[in-house]
Amino acid sequence: MSKVYFEELSYIEELLASIEHSQLFVLADENSKEHCYPLLKNHLEHHQVIEIASGEKHKTLDSCNLIWNALTNATADRKALLVNLGGGVITDIGGFCAGTYKRGIRFINIPTTLLSQVDASVGAKTGIDYNEYKNHIGLFCEAEAVLVNPIFHKTLPKEQLVSGYAEMLKHGLIADEKHWQDCLENGSEKFSNELIQQSVKIKEDVVKSDPTEKGLRKILNFGHTIGHAIETHLLNTENELLHGEAIGLGMIAEAYISKSKGLLSEQEYKLIVEELWKIYKSPKIEKASYAEIKRLCKQDKKNQNGELNMSLLKNIGQAIYDIPVEEELIDQALNEIL
Template identity: 80%
Template sequence: MSKVYFEKVSYITELLASGQYSQVFVLVDENSKEYCYPILKEYLEPHKLIEISSGERNKTLSSCNLVWSALTNATADRKTLLINLGGGVITDMGGFCAGTYKRGIRFINIPTTLLSQVDASVGAKTGIDFQGYKNHIGLFCEAEAVLVDSVFHDTLPQKQLISGYAEMLKHGLIANQKHWQDCLDNGSNSFGNEIIQQSVAIKEEVVKADPTEKGLRKILNFGHTIGHAIETHLLGTSSELLHGEAIGIGMIAEAYISKSKGLLAESEFQIIVEELRKIYSSPKIEKASLNNIKRLCKQDKKNENGNLNMSLLQNIGTAVYDIPVEEEVIDQALAEIL
């Protein structure tokens, strides 16, 4: 697994010195270029910038073409290093571009949003969206290293911190009741090194047990079947949600399904809903659109043989996976949240 270094963006100097790289490129979007690149730049040796447009709507093959073209035009060889500086879109897509360019060059992730620090940049998943389906094309590809530094939090609006908070709460719900409570005690206003390390450690433990998502790693997808579908459905609209905002709503829906399937006690369901509702509000979605959300759910990567499978909760701190879920139960869950 990739080594994660905390509170040490300056460690990039040592990594570059030991890597014997022929060229160094830094992948940014307009936001990370303006707010985060100046923090990193002082630690870099000569390098080239590659800039793409920000946002989930640009997590596509077209953006990959820009990256691959920039590398090709600069005669980048297989000893080239790509540094991905940005949020989850940058680390997901940058890793995918690095993993496929000349059958693989090395890359380092420097996640700048809370969401990417606790989730997207860790675990070797890379990829892009395709034909409206989230993370539909991708591969498992390990970064050389991941540098997590809370210095970048000062560049973020509160909305971005709340988005990352959802994944931290999820880590507690699926695997560690104490972390769930620690997150609630900490609140959603500030995130220090210790609680971020806790969250990353939970994900790393699950990934280490199941690197390519054949079994246990599926629990990390709690909240994501419905959350991804809602996120994708609203992409490009006035009601568009950040990833974590959609996952917050998805967790409410899938907690409801957990209760409906007899897995989760009513008392714990009420606790989960009460806490998540304090932070994540349901978007306005017309009833006529619910079939499209269900259609998107059917493209989820956990599904098998035409059956819709979900990762659900047994209690706060324990999740199960590969649970078949009927369409009418999804209808009930959507009605519950929307």
């Protein structure tokens, strides 16, 4: 599993010295290139920057072609090294392109958003969206290293921190009640290295026990079956949500399903939704869209043999996986959040 370093940005010099490479490339979008790259570039040897457009709607094969073409035109060989500098879209697509270019070159993740620091850049999942389906094409592909530093939070709007906060709260809900409480006490606007490290450790511990998501790792998807469907449904609309905003709503919906299936107590359900409603707001979605959201849920990677499966909560701090969920229950859950 990739080693995660909580160090100053200058530590990239030591990492680069430890990895034999022929050429160095940096992948960024227009935002991370403008705001984050200037903090890093003086610590890098000679390199080439590859820029793609920001946002989930650009996590596509078209962006992959741009990256692969840039590497090819630079005659990058199999010893080339790619540094992914950005949020979850950059680390997802950068890892995927590195893992497939010439059957695999090495890469380092330097996540610049809170969400990518605590979730997207850790755990070896890479990939892109395909047609309308989120993370539909991808690889399990380990980064050589992940370098995390909260200095990049200064470059972020508040909504990006709130988005990342959702994944931290999720880590507490599925595996560590104390972390849930610590996150609530901390709030959604400023995060210490210590709190980020707690969240990363929870994910690392789960991933180490099940690297390729055959079982326990599925609990990391709590809130994501419905959350991903809502995120995809609203993509490119005036009500478009950030990933964590959609996952916040997904957690409320899937906590409702957990309660309805007799897994989660009414008391803990109320505690969870009370806290999540303080942070995440319901978008404008008509009931006529429920069928589309359920159709998207049916493409979730946890499903098997035509059965819709979810990871649900038994209590705050414990999740279970592969729980069959009926479509009628999804309708009820959507009524709770939309």
